[in-house]
Structures are given as structure tokens and as C-alpha cells.
Amino acid sequence: MKSIDLAALLIGLVSLSLAAGAASETPATGGNAANGKRVFVTDGCYYCHGTTGAGGGIAGPRLAPNPLPLEGVKAKVRTASGRMPVYSATVLKDSEIADIVAYLQSIPNSTDAKDIPLLNR
Amino acid sequence: MPRRTKQTKDERASLDRRGFLKAAATLAGTGAVAHAVAAEAPATAVSPERHTVQIASREAEQGTPRPDGTTQSSCGSDFMVDVMRGLGIEYVAAIPGNTFKGLHESVINYGMTTTPSLELISCMHEEISVAISHGYAKIAGKPMACMMHSTVGLQHGAMAIYNAWADRVPVFAIVGAQLDASKRGGYVDWAHSVFDGPALVRDFTKWDDTPISLRHFAESATRAHKFSMTPPYGPTVLAVDQELQEDALKAGEVPVIPKEPKLAPPRGDDGAVNETARLLVAAENPLIVADRAARTAEGMRLLVELAEALQAPVIDIYGRMNFPWRHPLNQTRRQALLVAEADVILGLELTDFWGVTGNRLAAGAKRISISSGDLYMKSNYQDFDRFTPVDIAIAADAQTTLPYLIEAVRKLTTARQRAAFKTRGAQLAQDHQETLEQSRAAAAVGWDLQPITTARLCAEVYEQIRNEDWALCNGTIFQNNWPQQLWTATHHHQYIGDAGAYGLGYLPGASVGAALAHRKHGRLAVAIGGDGDLMFSPGALWTAAHHKIPLLYVVHNNRAYHQEVMYVQMMAAKRQRGIDRAHIGNTITDPNVDFAKLAAGMGVYSEGPITDPKDLGPALQRAVAVVKRGEPALVDVVSQGR
Incomplete structure (x- = not known):
């Protein structure tokens, strides 16, 4: 593991805790989840965060389930640091961010690890 | 004429x-x-x-071709074979090249037919030959040889040599040479001739030589072996003249093969070791960080002993199998937190101390380094990483120094401190367990997703091998280190680290080389590697099939050179040109590569592409059965990016 990994890990830890903390207070964005999924996958969020925002380890932190609220995601997208690119409104519209958040909000909670035998070895 | x-x-x-x-x-x-x-x-x-x-x-x-058609009862290259096996070398990896045809013939007709055997491992590319040698050495604990053609062969192999250099691994490389220009034949001979062949890789090899007599060869081979096996380990190159290989020995003139000395790696200065022990014992929050620290099983045992003596947390950078993955003091996933609160950090064979600590140190915290890297370094290729100020830099082999450090720690520890250490250890054990639960919870996210998550992929692999004497032959950074998070590994041979320089094309060859070394121990060798990496050197699969080297190769097929997508996105976003085209040049789709067919075409049992996670376990089970019969098998898994 090199320096980039540590930085990514830090970002990941912070984001994970934010995601967990936001679980019960995420308001609806009014976005279009179907279009959000399209943008998430075709515009490349998927490459680092996984197709459902499950996270990609050092590449990108987990985003869902229980994503950040819209304003939090927007702030992250507009003022990203480290390996996360900054996406201006020219590249990614506010409405598209709202759609992405709607998509992330639509992702259900995962199965409890205790119920997966392979994760209890 | x-x-x-x-x-x-x-x-x-x-x-x-x-x-x-x-x-x-x-x-x-x-x-x-x-x-x-x-x-x-x-x-x-x-x-x-x-x-x-x-x-x-x-x-x-x-040209002025050398007279052919004569017979001879002896040759220089037979002697070279004797020198190599005298050094304990058991295998030579190569694809043919006419500048070492004498040696090639000696290996197959003399080395392989007399004992102790020196076996030729047939390869499809010099990069694979070197990578096989690289992976083999990390398990065997000694180098094997690889032979390369003088110019084009070494150029093919150069990147793999750089990987071995950066990974501090011994490789005994031989390149052919035609030193006497008057003996060269047609234009191909000239295109394949070079005055100083090893110059190409001199910046990233420990030593090279071009012997001009058999005695010179014997001495230089012994010297090369000694240098490569003295920490920091590294590759060496001998350029061996064709005449020297091919000419008959003169009557009664069989050169002496030098006796190789018992090698004693350098250990740290007593004063510095004692000072290090004093700081560690007195520290409230000591932290041990290990990268390529455990060269052997003994190194891992010693690191456990040191950590337990101090009840100090260990961060494993995963350059080697340094520390058991489920040991309560293994705190690797808590690196950021522990670095920030540490008052003494001991780095063992770290290549990137800065990457571990950066500017995140607590005020007054001390950094101590024990590294053989300080004993030998070159300038041009800058794999020495960012400068990091340390308080004590001990230029020595960490593993060799550990017994002395452990002894000093034990001597200095008071009964009261021992009680405090015990309390610290209990807390760390609890933290370790909590971290494990967090990892399991994270692995459960997207458990049934398609493409399959890397967590699911790794958990499914483990399910099939966990009751075997398994050995993972790849670095795990691109699989989010899931094996270290979810598996239990207790033996040094169960993990070997990554490529060293992150040069693609490493894993296919290196995993075959590691599996070759595992074979005589009856271990189940497993590699999980990316599709992009496999596309660089798929010919390694043929070598595994040809030599019946048992290896389970699981393709983490994310259909992209995944690492680079975000960088191109970053550029495109910065220039306000949209991000919808960032995949161009980064993805490996249209058409998708069918790795199962690719492997089958080279005689390797294969499964895939596996897209549904419920199909993965049974496919792996079938593949493992093949590997246990002594053959390679490949499972292509369409996976998430990381």
C-alpha cells in the first residue's frame, strides 16, 4: 500500500461515517432515480464507486446505501479534493446530481453480514 | 567465398x-x-x-560463419550448468535465442538429464521468464535463472527486471552475447549484437558482468548470486559470450567452481538498536509498520515476537507476509488513526515511509527506520520514494536486526510497563475484532450485485480453499485488500506481495513462478489478477499448462484499465469538456475478452465468464478440483472495478 492508498483510505473512512450518520435524515431530492442510474453508470461514477455506490476501496468510498444528503453530495462533487475530480455545472448539472442522489437513495440496505455464511469464516 | x-x-x-x-x-x-x-x-x-x-x-x-558440423565431447556451457546448480539453482526460464543456444542445449541435454536437475521452463516472452523468476524467488527464498537473447530478449525482459528490482527480489539473469565481431554472421546477428548489453538494465540491477573466460564466469556467477542474495535483494545480469558457451573445454582445464560463502545479512548497530528499544518501551503509543520486512517465515515469527513483547499495534503494508492477518495486534485497517496518535513509529523495510505518516504525526513523535534500502540505492530510477525525516535511520536488514531489538526490549521492560502493555494489548484485540466486523459489514454491501463485487469474489475464493494449504500469489491492492480483511493467513508462504514497480504484466508470470515453487510442497496456489494485467502476458498460462504447474488463476475482470479512468475524468472535468468519453482508451470492451476461451486455447481448464454471483462458487469448486489434480485452471469473473 502506498501513499495514495492511505489518502484514499482516509477519504473513505470520513465518507463512510458521513454516509452512516446521514441514514435517517436524507430528504428526497425530487430527482429522477432512473436517470441518476444512467448518469452514474455512463458518466463514470461507477468506475470508482461501484455500480450501486457500494464503494471501490482505494479508488472511491462507499456512497450507498444511506447516501449523503443532496447538498452534501453537491458540495463533494463541486469542491472535490484528492483523487476525486471536481465536476462543474458545465460538466454535471445540478439536476443530474439530484438524479444521482435519488438513485443512491433508492438502493436498499444490504444483507446483514451475520446472515452471510461466507462472511463468518 | x-x-x-x-x-x-x-x-x-x-x-x-x-x-x-x-x-x-x-x-x-x-x-x-x-x-x-x-x-x-x-x-x-x-x-x-x-x-x-x-x-x-x-x-x-x-559474415564469417564459424565452422559447424564438428563434434565435441565437452563445452563451456556444460560447465556453466554445473556452476548454476552448484549455486542451488533448480530452474531456468527462457524462450530460445541464438546468443545462448549453447547454454540452452547444455541445460536440456546435460542439466535436465543429470542430477541435481537444472530444468528449463519454457516461456512465451522474456517478460514472463523474468516474472516467473521473480515470483519463484519470493517463495523459494532463492533465485532461479532466466536466459534472454542478447538485445531484443533483454529489451523484452527489462520491465520485469525493474519490477524485481523495486520489489527487492533476487533474479539470476543471463543474456547471450557475441563479443567477437568477426564471428558474427548475417544482418540478424548484427542487429542482435551489443557491446555492453547489461547497460540497458544497469540502473535497476544490483550488479552485472561480462565474463571472458570460464573461470571468470564461475567467479562472476558466484559473485552475482552472493550480491543478489545479500539484503537488499535484487536482480543481477551476466552477459555470456557465445564462444565461451559453445567452445570445447581445453584438455585438463576444467576451472574450479568457487565455494559460495554462507551469507550473513547486515544487522543494526548495537547503540542504535538499544536506543530504538528504549524509545519503544517508553512510548505510550508505539506503532510498528512493516513492508518487505519478513523475508522468510522466521522474519514473520520475529515480528510477532516483537509486537507481542510490546503489545504494540502492527500496520502491514503488504509488501510481504509480515504478520498474521487475524492476529489481535494486526491493526492495518486502523492505520490513519494509529499514525496520528503514535509517539514512536518503527518502520521496517519501508520503501515509502512518507506514504505511511506524511505530515500526520503527533507533535514530538519519533520516526525510526530499519532498512537495508539505505545500504544500496541508485539514482536514475527514483523508487526510493519521497524524503522522510526520521530520528534514527538504521541501515541494516530488519529481519536480521529483530532478535537484537527483541532482546533489548525485553531487558528494558519493567514489570510495571509489562502490565501496562497487557492493558494496551487487550484494547487492541477489541479494536481488531471491531475492525473485522466492520470489514464484514462492508463486504456484505452489494453481495448479490452484478458485476460481482470484489468482496464477494474474494469470499467465494476463500470458501473453496480455506481448508487447504493455500497460498495467495498476488498483491491485493486492486481487490481492496479483501483477502487480508476477510481471510485467515498464518503462514509466511501464504502471501508474497505485489509487483514492486506496478509494471503491468507481472502477475501471470509471477504467479506461475510462485506456483512452481509451491508445487513441491503440495500447496494450493491461487492468484487473483486483473484482466488488463493478464492481457499483457497471457502466454504464462501456456507455461503453466505445459509444465503442469498447479495454479488457480481467478480473473478480476472489470473490463478496463481501471486505475486510469478517474485520471482521465479529472482531466476532462478540469477542461470542461464533459466526462462521458473518459472511458475511451481505458475500457476493454467491444469486444469483451473471453478469458476462458483464451486459457482453453492454451490447454488450461477454464470457467467463465461468470456474471451471476451464485454461479461463482460452483465454478471455483470445479476449478480447484482441477488444480488439486496438478494442473492450472482459470476462472473468469466479471467484476466490479475494485
């Missing part, structure tokens, strides 16, 4: 074996084409004959 423009059928038929090999090897200089010529030579097809005629003609016109 008669000028010939065409060779008759009788003349072609009269080519003796050595002459034929020379023509074939001279024609191509690469194994693939040489094989093609060898296969086509007996036929009467027009096209191949024409090539042969041209080469023969050019040689006749331009």
Missing part, C-alpha cells in the same frame, strides 16, 4: 542439427518465429524455403 543465391533441396537436407538450429534461431531471434520455422522446415511449401534461402545467402555474403 562462393556467392550463393539459392540453396538446392539436397543442400537444405544436408543441414545438420546444429546448423538447422542456428539458421532457425538466426532467422527470428524470437521463440515464436523460431518455432514456426522449425515446424515448417520439413515441408516443401514455397514461402518458408524462401526465407531460409535468403538468410543462408546473406550469411554467406556478409
Whole structure:
């Protein structure tokens, strides 16, 4: 593991805790989840965060389930640091961010690890 | 000299074996084409004959070929074989090249038919030959040899040599050479001649030489072996002249093979070691960080002993199998937190101390380094990483220094401190368990997703191997280190780290080399590697099939050179040009690569592409059964990016 990994890990830890903390207070964005999924996958969020925002380890932190609220995601997208690119409104519209958040909000909670035998070895 | 423009059928038929090999090897200089010529030579097809005629003609016109057709009862290259096996070398990886044809012939007709055997491992590319040697050495604890053609062969192998250099791994490389220009044949011989071949890789090898006598060869081989096996380990190169290989020994002149000394790696200065112990014992929050620290199983045992003596947390950078993955003091996933609160950090064979600590140190915290990297470093390729100020830099081999450090720690520890350490250890054990639960919860996210998550992939692999004596042959950074998070590994041989320099094309060869070393121990060798990496050097699969090297190769097929997508996105976003085209040049789709077919085409049992996670376990189970029968198998898994 090199320096980039540590930085990514830090970002990941912070984001994970934010995601967990936001679980019960995420308001609806009014976005279009179907279009959000399209943008998430075709515009490349998927490459680092996984197709459902499950996270990609050092590449990108987990985003869902229980994503950040819209304003939090927007702030992250507009003022990203480290390996996360900054996406201006020219590249990614506010409405598209709202759609992405709607998509992330639509992702259900995962199965409890205790119920997966392979994760209890 | 008669000028010939065409060779008759009788003349072609009269080519003796050595002459034929020379023509074939001279024609191509690469194994693939040489094989093609060898296969086509007996036929009467027009096209191949024409090539042969041209080469023969050019040689006749331009060169002064050495007299062939004579027989000899001895040769220099047989002696070279004896030197290599005297050094404990058991295998030579190579694709053919005419500048080492004498040595090639000696390996197969002398080395492989007498004991102790020196076996030739047939390869498809010099990069694979070196990577096999790289992976083998990390398990065998000693180098194997690899032979490369003088110019084009070494150029092919150079990147893999750089990986071995950056990974501090011994590789005993030999390149052929035709030093006497008057003995070179046609234009191919000249294109394949170089005055100072090893210069190409001198910036990232420990040592090289071009011996001009057999005694010189024996001494330089012994010297190369000694240097490569003295920490920091590294690759060496010998350029070996064709005449030296091919000429008969003079009567009664068999050179002496030097005795290799018992190697004693350098240990740290007593004063510095004692000061380190004093700081560690007095520290409230000591932290041990290990990268390529445990060269052998003994190194891992010693690191456990040190950590337990201090009840100090250990961060494993995963350069080697340094520390058991489920040991309560293994706190690798808590690196950021522990670095921030540490008052003394001991770095063992770290190549990137800055990457571990950066500017995140607590005020007054001390950094101590024990590294053989301080003993030998070069300038041009800058794999020495960012400068990091340390308080004590002990230029020594960490593993060799550990017993002295442990002894000093034990001497300095008071009963009261021991009680405090115990309390610290109990808390760390609890933290370790909590971290494990967090990892399991994270692995459960997207458990049934398609493409399959890397967590699911790794958990499914483990399910099939966990009751075997398994050995993972890849670094795990691109699989989010899931094996270290979810699996239990207690033996040094169960993990070998990554490529060293992150040069793609490493894993196919390196995993075959590691599996070769595991074979005699009956271990179940497993590699999980990316599709992009496999596309660089798929020919390694053929070598595994050809030599019946048991290896389970699981393709983490995310259908992209995944690492780079975000960088291109970053550029595109910065320039306000949209991010919808960032996949171009980064993805490996349209068409998707069918790795199962690719493997099957080389005689390897294969499954896939697996897209549904419920199909993965059964496919792996079938593949493991094949591997347990002594053959390689590949499972292609369409996966999430990381």
C-alpha cells in the first residue's frame, strides 16, 4: 500500500461515517432515480464507486446505501479534493446530481453480514 | 567465398542439427518465429524455403560463419550448468535465442538429464521468464535463472527486471552475447549484437558482468548470486559470450567452481538498536509498520515476537507476509488513526515511509527506520520514494536486526510497563475484532450485485480453499485488500506481495513462478489478477499448462484499465469538456475478452465468464478440483472495478 492508498483510505473512512450518520435524515431530492442510474453508470461514477455506490476501496468510498444528503453530495462533487475530480455545472448539472442522489437513495440496505455464511469464516 | 543465391533441396537436407538450429534461431531471434520455422522446415511449401534461402545467402555474403558440423565431447556451457546448480539453482526460464543456444542445449541435454536437475521452463516472452523468476524467488527464498537473447530478449525482459528490482527480489539473469565481431554472421546477428548489453538494465540491477573466460564466469556467477542474495535483494545480469558457451573445454582445464560463502545479512548497530528499544518501551503509543520486512517465515515469527513483547499495534503494508492477518495486534485497517496518535513509529523495510505518516504525526513523535534500502540505492530510477525525516535511520536488514531489538526490549521492560502493555494489548484485540466486523459489514454491501463485487469474489475464493494449504500469489491492492480483511493467513508462504514497480504484466508470470515453487510442497496456489494485467502476458498460462504447474488463476475482470479512468475524468472535468468519453482508451470492451476461451486455447481448464454471483462458487469448486489434480485452471469473473 502506498501513499495514495492511505489518502484514499482516509477519504473513505470520513465518507463512510458521513454516509452512516446521514441514514435517517436524507430528504428526497425530487430527482429522477432512473436517470441518476444512467448518469452514474455512463458518466463514470461507477468506475470508482461501484455500480450501486457500494464503494471501490482505494479508488472511491462507499456512497450507498444511506447516501449523503443532496447538498452534501453537491458540495463533494463541486469542491472535490484528492483523487476525486471536481465536476462543474458545465460538466454535471445540478439536476443530474439530484438524479444521482435519488438513485443512491433508492438502493436498499444490504444483507446483514451475520446472515452471510461466507462472511463468518 | 562462393556467392550463393539459392540453396538446392539436397543442400537444405544436408543441414545438420546444429546448423538447422542456428539458421532457425538466426532467422527470428524470437521463440515464436523460431518455432514456426522449425515446424515448417520439413515441408516443401514455397514461402518458408524462401526465407531460409535468403538468410543462408546473406550469411554467406556478409559474415564469417564459424565452422559447424564438428563434434565435441565437452563445452563451456556444460560447465556453466554445473556452476548454476552448484549455486542451488533448480530452474531456468527462457524462450530460445541464438546468443545462448549453447547454454540452452547444455541445460536440456546435460542439466535436465543429470542430477541435481537444472530444468528449463519454457516461456512465451522474456517478460514472463523474468516474472516467473521473480515470483519463484519470493517463495523459494532463492533465485532461479532466466536466459534472454542478447538485445531484443533483454529489451523484452527489462520491465520485469525493474519490477524485481523495486520489489527487492533476487533474479539470476543471463543474456547471450557475441563479443567477437568477426564471428558474427548475417544482418540478424548484427542487429542482435551489443557491446555492453547489461547497460540497458544497469540502473535497476544490483550488479552485472561480462565474463571472458570460464573461470571468470564461475567467479562472476558466484559473485552475482552472493550480491543478489545479500539484503537488499535484487536482480543481477551476466552477459555470456557465445564462444565461451559453445567452445570445447581445453584438455585438463576444467576451472574450479568457487565455494559460495554462507551469507550473513547486515544487522543494526548495537547503540542504535538499544536506543530504538528504549524509545519503544517508553512510548505510550508505539506503532510498528512493516513492508518487505519478513523475508522468510522466521522474519514473520520475529515480528510477532516483537509486537507481542510490546503489545504494540502492527500496520502491514503488504509488501510481504509480515504478520498474521487475524492476529489481535494486526491493526492495518486502523492505520490513519494509529499514525496520528503514535509517539514512536518503527518502520521496517519501508520503501515509502512518507506514504505511511506524511505530515500526520503527533507533535514530538519519533520516526525510526530499519532498512537495508539505505545500504544500496541508485539514482536514475527514483523508487526510493519521497524524503522522510526520521530520528534514527538504521541501515541494516530488519529481519536480521529483530532478535537484537527483541532482546533489548525485553531487558528494558519493567514489570510495571509489562502490565501496562497487557492493558494496551487487550484494547487492541477489541479494536481488531471491531475492525473485522466492520470489514464484514462492508463486504456484505452489494453481495448479490452484478458485476460481482470484489468482496464477494474474494469470499467465494476463500470458501473453496480455506481448508487447504493455500497460498495467495498476488498483491491485493486492486481487490481492496479483501483477502487480508476477510481471510485467515498464518503462514509466511501464504502471501508474497505485489509487483514492486506496478509494471503491468507481472502477475501471470509471477504467479506461475510462485506456483512452481509451491508445487513441491503440495500447496494450493491461487492468484487473483486483473484482466488488463493478464492481457499483457497471457502466454504464462501456456507455461503453466505445459509444465503442469498447479495454479488457480481467478480473473478480476472489470473490463478496463481501471486505475486510469478517474485520471482521465479529472482531466476532462478540469477542461470542461464533459466526462462521458473518459472511458475511451481505458475500457476493454467491444469486444469483451473471453478469458476462458483464451486459457482453453492454451490447454488450461477454464470457467467463465461468470456474471451471476451464485454461479461463482460452483465454478471455483470445479476449478480447484482441477488444480488439486496438478494442473492450472482459470476462472473468469466479471467484476466490479475494485
